[in-house]
Amino acid sequence: xxxxxxxxxxxxxxxxxxxxxxxxxxxxxxxxxxxxxxxxxxxxxxxxxxxxxxxxxxxxxxxxxxxxxxxxxxxxxxxxxxxxxxxxxxxxxxxxxxxxxxxxxxxxxxxxxxxxxxxxxxxxxxxxxxxxxxxxxxxxxxxxxxxxxxxxxxxxxx
Numbered sequence: 001x002x003x004x005x006x007x008x009x010x011x012x013x014x015x016x017x018x019x020x021x022x023x024x025x026x027x028x029x030x031x032x033x034x035x036x037x038x039x040x041x042x043x044x045x046x047x048x049x050x051x052x053x054x055x056x057x058x059x060x061x062x063x064x065x066x067x068x069x070x071x072x073x074x075x076x077x078x079x080x081x082x083x084x085x086x087x088x089x090x091x092x093x094x095x096x097x098x099x100x101x102x103x104x105x106x107x108x109x110x111x112x113x114x115x116x117x118x119x120x121x122x123x124x125x126x127x128x129x130x131x132x133x134x135x136x137x138x139x140x141x142x143x144x145x146x147x148x149x150x151x152x153x154x155x156x157x158x
Contacts, residue, residue, distance in 0.1 A: 027090045027119040028074055034131045040138070041078040048072045049106045071102035073114050083142025087114040113145030 023029045023044070035042045052069040073087035087106075091099055096116065103114040115137070117124060126133045 025074065025090060026092050027117075027124075030128075031075065031088070031090055031117070034127060034134050035075075035077075037131055038135055040135070041080075043076040043078070045072050045074060046076050049110055049112070051102065051105045051109065069102070071106050073103075073106070077138060083138050084113075084145050086138075086141060086145045087112060088117060089114050090117050090119065092119040113141065115141045 023032065028044075032042065032044070034040075048067065049071045050067050050069075051071060052067075054066050054068045055063050056066055057063050073089045075088040075090075077083070077086050077088060079085040089099060089103060093099070096118070099116065103116065106112055106114060117127075123133075123137065127137070
């Protein structure tokens with residue numbers, strides 16, 4: 001018999017081995033090339049943030065913790081003198097409700113800011129035309145991230 005109980009999440013876990021050069025979604029390789037062009041230090045899907053974990057018991061009474069809901073943002077933007085560490089999630093989906101929900105939960109539980117970039121929107125097209133727009137977007141997002149998490153300012157992270 002299996003009984004499941006919700007338990008508090010212990011924090012971000014290292015994501016299982018993924019190749020940093022295998023981009024899954026559309027636009028991820030393009031985003032990475034913009035960052036490389038601008039000299040922005042990134043990591044591809046480095047963390048899985050546990051949002052809901054479950055403790056399952058097998059028939060012998062042995063418990064095992066499983067992640068029921070998690071969020072692995074596409075990119076980690078490393079902290080600089082201009083912005084704190086933050087995530088970027090890239091999507092082409094028209095319905096973004098689940099992603100936005102998970103981004104908010106990650107911000108609430110872990111005090112980590114995530115920027116949502118939607119492929120094909122005016123912001124995306126501006127960055128395609130002029131990659132320097134990405135730097136401006138990150139500067140604005142960095143100010144919001146500092147407001148969310150004052151303890152992780154760029155000066156302390158650098």
